[in-house]
Amino acid sequence: MKTYLYLSLIPESLIASMLPPDQFGNYYAVGTEKRSRGQAIFFDVDPCFQSDYLPMQDIAKRCVPHSDGSPRRSTYLSIYRVLEHIPLSALGNLHLATTDGRVLSLEQKPYEADKADRLHLYQEFCPVNPRVASTLDPAQFLPHMTDTTQPISVEKIAFCEMRLEALATDPEGGSVENLPYHNIHHLRDCLLGLKYDPNKKTKVVMRHLQQDVLFRTVRNGFFVGDKERLLYYPMPSLEDLELKYHPWWRSALTTFTS
Amino acid sequence: MIANPLYWLAPTAAFVALAFALHFFRQMKREDEGTDTMKRIALHVRRGAMAYLTQQYKVVVIFFAVIAVVLAFLAFVLQIQNQWVPFAFLTAGFFSGLAGFFGMKTATYAAARTANAASRSLNDGLRVAFRSGAVMGLVVVGLALFDISAWFLILNIFIKDADPIHRILIITTTMLTFGMGASLQALFARVGGGIYTKAADVGADLVGKVEAGIPEDDPRNPATIADNVGDNVGDVAGMGADLYESYCGSILATAALGAAAYGLTGDAAMQFNAVLAPLLVAATGTLLSIVGIFFVRAKPGSSQGQLMGALHRGVNVSSVLIIIASFFLLRYLAIDNYIGIWGAIVTGLVTGIVIGKSTEYYTSQQYSPTKGISQQAETGPATVIIAGMGVGFLSTAIPVLAVALGTILAYTFAAGGLGLENILYGLYGIGIAAVGMLSTLGLTLATDAYGPIADNAGGNAEMSGLGPEVRNRTDALDSLGNTTAATGKGFAIGSAALTGLALLASYIQEIKMSIGRVIERAAGFTFPDGTRFTERADIQSITLVDFMAYFQIHLINPRVLVGIFIGAMMAFVFCGLTMNAVGRAAGRMVEEVRRQFREIDGILEGKNEPDYARCVEISTKGAQREMILPSVAAVLVPVVTGILLGVAGVFGLLAGTLSTGFILAIFMANSGGAWDNAKKYIEEGHFGGKGSAAHKAAIIGDTVGDPFKDTSGPSLNILIKLMSMVSIVMAGVTAAYSLF
Numbered sequence: 001m002k003t004y005l006y007l008s009l010i011p012e013s014l015i016a017s018m019l020p021p022d023q024f025g026n027y028y029a030v031g032t033e034k035r036s037r038g039q040a041i042f043f044d045v046d047p048c049f050q051s052d053y054l055p056m057q058d059i060a061k062r063c064v065p066h067s068d069g070s071p072r073r074s075t076y077l078s079i080y081r082v083l084e085h086i087p088l089s090a091l092g093n094l095h096l097a098t099t100d101g102r103v104l105s106l107e108q109k110p111y112e113a114d115k116a117d118r119l120h121l122y123q124e125f126c127p128v129n130p131r132v133a134s135t136l137d138p139a140q141f142l143p144h145m146t147d148t149t150q151p152i153s154v155e156k157i158a159f160c161e162m163r164l165e166a167l168a169t170d171p172e173g174g175s176v177e178n179l180p181y182h183n184i185h186h187l188r189d190c191l192l193g194l195k196y197d198p199n200k201k202t203k204v205v206m207r208h209l210q211q212d213v214l215f216r217t218v219r220n221g222f223f224v225g226d227k228e229r230l231l232y233y234p235m236p237s238l239e240d241l242e243l244k245y246h247p248w249w250r251s252a253l254t255t256f257t258s
Numbered sequence: 259m260i261a262n263p264l265y266w267l268a269p270t271a272a273f274v275a276l277a278f279a280l281h282f283f284r285q286m287k288r289e290d291e292g293t294d295t296m297k298r299i300a301l302h303v304r305r306g307a308m309a310y311l312t313q314q315y316k317v318v319v320i321f322f323a324v325i326a327v328v329l330a331f332l333a334f335v336l337q338i339q340n341q342w343v344p345f346a347f348l349t350a351g352f353f354s355g356l357a358g359f360f361g362m363k364t365a366t367y368a369a370a371r372t373a374n375a376a377s378r379s380l381n382d383g384l385r386v387a388f389r390s391g392a393v394m395g396l397v398v399v400g401l402a403l404f405d406i407s408a409w410f411l412i413l414n415i416f417i418k419d420a421d422p423i424h425r426i427l428i429i430t431t432t433m434l435t436f437g438m439g440a441s442l443q444a445l446f447a448r449v450g451g452g453i454y455t456k457a458a459d460v461g462a463d464l465v466g467k468v469e470a471g472i473p474e475d476d477p478r479n480p481a482t483i484a485d486n487v488g489d490n491v492g493d494v495a496g497m498g499a500d501l502y503e504s505y506c507g508s509i510l511a512t513a514a515l516g517a518a519a520y521g522l523t524g525d526a527a528m529q530f531n532a533v534l535a536p537l538l539v540a541a542t543g544t545l546l547s548i549v550g551i552f553f554v555r556a557k558p559g560s561s562q563g564q565l566m567g568a569l570h571r572g573v574n575v576s577s578v579l580i581i582i583a584s585f586f587l588l589r590y591l592a593i594d595n596y597i598g599i600w601g602a603i604v605t606g607l608v609t610g611i612v613i614g615k616s617t618e619y620y621t622s623q624q625y626s627p628t629k630g631i632s633q634q635a636e637t638g639p640a641t642v643i644i645a646g647m648g649v650g651f652l653s654t655a656i657p658v659l660a661v662a663l664g665t666i667l668a669y670t671f672a673a674g675g676l677g678l679e680n681i682l683y684g685l686y687g688i689g690i691a692a693v694g695m696l697s698t699l700g701l702t703l704a705t706d707a708y709g710p711i712a713d714n715a716g717g718n719a720e721m722s723g724l725g726p727e728v729r730n731r732t733d734a735l736d737s738l739g740n741t742t743a744a745t746g747k748g749f750a751i752g753s754a755a756l757t758g759l760a761l762l763a764s765y766i767q768e769i770k771m772s773i774g775r776v777i778e779r780a781a782g783f784t785f786p787d788g789t790r791f792t793e794r795a796d797i798q799s800i801t802l803v804d805f806m807a808y809f810q811i812h813l814i815n816p817r818v819l820v821g822i823f824i825g826a827m828m829a830f831v832f833c834g835l836t837m838n839a840v841g842r843a844a845g846r847m848v849e850e851v852r853r854q855f856r857e858i859d860g861i862l863e864g865k866n867e868p869d870y871a872r873c874v875e876i877s878t879k880g881a882q883r884e885m886i887l888p889s890v891a892a893v894l895v896p897v898v899t900g901i902l903l904g905v906a907g908v909f910g911l912l913a914g915t916l917s918t919g920f921i922l923a924i925f926m927a928n929s930g931g932a933w934d935n936a937k938k939y940i941e942e943g944h945f946g947g948k949g950s951a952a953h954k955a956a957i958i959g960d961t962v963g964d965p966f967k968d969t970s971g972p973s974l975n976i977l978i979k980l981m982s983m984v985s986i987v988m989a990g991v992t993a994a995y996s997l998f
Contacts, residue, residue, distance in 0.1 A: 180950030
């Protein structure tokens with residue numbers, strides 16, 4: 001049986017499994033007894049990369065079929081500082097599993113920065129997971145967060161951009177009709193703080209991820225990188241979500257958390 | 259035999275309606291059912307629906323057999339009941355059940371065909387769904403008209419009496435008792451169907467959407483087929499049986515009141531025409547409803563408003579034509595004050611429209627009440643519930659005032675004023691107003707039955723994985739169906755209230771006939787005030803006002819007051835029983851769905867099909883088990899009240915149930931509808947949209963509102979009419995064995 005390696009972002013962990021991504025995503029979301037519910041966001045990782053930090057040798061040793069011959073669904077190899085120790089070149093596709101186990105796989109694409117003057121909202125996933133408002137676009141936000149010369153920085157970071165709709169340009173009066181975020185007044189305050197203080201680049205909106213991310217709020221897509229390189233996993237267009245990925249999209253819309 | 263050849267218009271209209279129903283059914287069957295997956299899903303729903311009906315009819319047959327034996331005992335052994343009643347009871351029940359069967363069969367054949375037709379164009383989808391709904395509408399009015407006109411003919415042949423006026427009185431009061439068969443069938447269809455549909459819906463939603471995060475109409479949810487079956491069971495068979503009963507009840511009660519009122523003129527021909535009038539208005543309405551059906555057409559790419567306009571066009575055309583035709587009909591019949599009677603018919607039609615518009619205002623997300631509930635969702639589920647209940651309470655004002663004004667106007671038009679000197683004419687006016695309201699039933703029921711067909715078509719399109727263009731069209735048809743379903747409920751409640759008023763008045767007529775039989779058997783009858791009559795003929799000459807005095811039916815009589823209290827209580831107890839029934843049945847469904855997820859491998863992965871049939875079976879059995887107690891209570895309470903508290907107590911009971919049940923039904927239907935659409939308004943992208951905290955709160959409101967609007971609220975219509983019907987049929991028992 002083939003063994004796969006996954007980097008889960010919620011929670012940050014390295015997992016070996018004998019299930020391919022769609023099956024692993026389903027299992028990870030709903031569990032064996034189908035009693036568990038929770039979305040999953042994970043990369044598939046090339047298991048051949050070398051690491052002194054991560055126990056790569058355990059993959060073959062621990063991720064073996066069960067005594068009845070059934071595939072091993074998950075073997076946790078490591079938690080904490082996992083992303084930091086995986087080379088970006090080893091990252092494959094990104095998979096988004098809804099709470100009922102539907103999986104959408106996203107491929108890497110080149111990122112073209114949006115030049116429009118607008119505010120941004122980011123949900124970081126690892127190594128820490130605050131929600132951050134920023135004046136920087138993703139291509140600027142990534143080096144800003146991974147600049148090790150700064151007192152607050154990380155080696156690598158995975159995050160997605162979230163929709164602000166009219167608030168992106170008009171945080172004061174913009175409509176929030178279709179934005180499902182908690183405490184929208186606080187979000188407005190944060191955005192206004194950024195708008196009127198040119199020295200401020202980022203502002204924490206929420207200290208940590210409290211619930212699942214509602215996939216319909218993801219703008220553009222997911223990003224992962226370090227100070228040198230950015231990998232971009234764009235979300236399909238709304239038309240493609242309706243047309244090509246309809247079962248996943250319906251399921252994603254039924255997820256009640258934000 | 260039949261004094262006026264115009265009578266034949268009624269059976270002719272019945273046959274024309276049934277012929278068009280057959281034509282529309284065949285037209286629908288000629289449509290392609292689509293892909294293999296669509297056919298397979300449709301087959302699951304069809305089998306589930308038929309399994310439910312088969313199980314329900316098994317229970318109904320037992321109930322009907324027991325009650326027919328009781329009625330036969332009363333008629334042939336104790337001789338306090340008309341001897342035709344047991345047979346007529348069975349035919350009314352049979353035809354009501356038959357209408358439900360045809361309606362359900364058509365609806366379950368139509369869903370996949372509607373989805374497939376929608377892949378061609380919106381208009382094709384609308385045409386297939388609407389004309390399939392029209393099958394239900396036309397079958398209901400066709401079978402009802404056939405049943406009534408056939409029994410009218412039979413009784414005209416077999417009932418002999420030297421006095422032609424008295425003969426018509428006997429015929430109409432005998433026919434009035436037929437309604438109990440339709441009422442009892444409606445009770446099972448509405449209560450059983452209501453419990454079924456919400457057990458499946460709430461069960462599917464709780465485990466599917468809330469617990470597992472599975473979208474609606476997802477084939478991985480084991481309860482999804484039961485949910486689709488439930489739409490047909492509740493909104494096609496249940497609604498059809500409800501309105502079949504109102505339709506029969508209003509015609510029969512008005513005929514009985516017409517016989518009593520115009521019998522006083524001493525002109526047998528005019529009395530006969532007054533009896534025929536409601537039947538002929540209904541027959542004319544049936545024919546003109548068929549005309550209206552052909553006016554329902556949509557242009558390609560029609561908006562929601564244009565689709566609604568297409569449906570309204572059909573109803574409006576029919577209504578205007580009925581107003582014109584009924585004027586000439588009444589003029590031809592040459593009934594005294596025919597213009598006043600025509601005014602009452604117009605009043606009924608307008609009252610129905612006002613109630614429909616009021617329902618739309620309070621339940622549609624286009625208007626402020628429902629938007630207000632959506633806004634309250636931002637502060638959590640508690641405020642959603644409070645706001646929904648507030649809107650529901652407020653929404654009772656317009657329909658109640660409309661019925662009150664309609665009653666006063668219909669009475670005034672028919673009686674020439676509000677005085678009691680022409681009370682029977684006034685009551686006849688109220689009855690014929692109900693007939694006027696229901697005259698477009700062939701068409702209005704078509705728009706009601708269209709809703710679940712479009713809903714199921716959407717489900718089929720979703721489960722079959724049809725393209726987004728088709729889904730958008732079926733969504734548009736479904737959304738329209740939600741609005742027509744809400745207004746249809748308002749219409750059903752309003753017609754039940756007016757029919758209930760007519761039945762209340764007819765109750766006294768029935769008591770009169772029963773006292774006549776008691777006098778023949780026991781050589782006399784003593785009223786509660788001590789007045790004694792020993793001649794049957796003398797009873798017939800008593801005025802309604804005197805009758806009320808002899809029975810001491812006034813508000814300071816404690817028996818009337820106690821009756822009112824018990825009647826009001828019955829509405830609430832009935833709701834409590836049906837609400838709890840839904841809770842228990844939904845709980846069993848939740849457990850089953852959880853079990854299937856756990857024990858059947860590959861459901862959530864989409865590799866294995868769930869056991870849909872098991873969920874259908876759970877809902878079916880749950881509904882049958884749970885409907886027995888409320889049904890028995892609704893039948894027994896009027897009988898026991900009659901024996902313990904007499905006619906005065908029964909009168910109070912019916913008044914209490916009618917007034918409380920009517921208002922409670924509006925409250926529940928509109929609260930539920932408003933909660934449902936408040937959630938939809940948020941899902942359209944307001945107050946945070948899908949997945950927001952407001953959305954979660956609105957979902958809780960919608961779930962609470964589900965049994966409000968689809969089980970308890972609609973079941974109250976039946977309670978109002980069934981208790982009146984049981985009182986009418988058991989009038990002989992009350993007259994003969996009352997303790998007071």
